[in-house]
Amino acid sequence: MMRMTNEPAEEIQTCALCGFSWATLTRAEIATRMNAAVESYVGVIRRAGHEVGSRPDPQRWSTLEYGGHLRDVLLSIRERIVLAAILDVPVGTPIFRDERVEIGFYAQDEASDVAVELQVATYLFLKTVATLPARFEDRRLVYSNRTPLEITISGAMSNALHECEHHLGDATENLRLLESREP
């Protein structure tokens, strides 16, 4: 399924789906691109209108669900970065992305709320990135016990940017699929 294919992986240098490259990214570049991607995502939420909660097909999430997922991913990776700054090679908590949707944690997500929450999550993430001492960038963590990949804090920052750009692609594709269904 589309949403299952963007596992973070340092060894893979390019995402086969969205073309994201894990080549060395500066913190300034991460901030600029993340702000741009999230701003675009908020634009897609607005453009989607009453279709924002629709799944174009059963294998995809709605634009609201991808947005709620992205919000939670940013908060989760932020916590993993803080943990790795303090502890040696901690194991991050998995986000359980599908379970969050299936249990219904996103059931009350409204478009206007998710737009603001995405902006706040991005702001919080980038503030943490900006204030992390440079010497901490190479500290390591295990992403989670579900994704037992050991990465650096720097890699985790890049993964967060990938999530933003990748899911912007998902939301944009949703918009295209839904608009092509209009009579």
Ligand SMILES: [Zn+2]
């Ligand atoms: Zn991707």
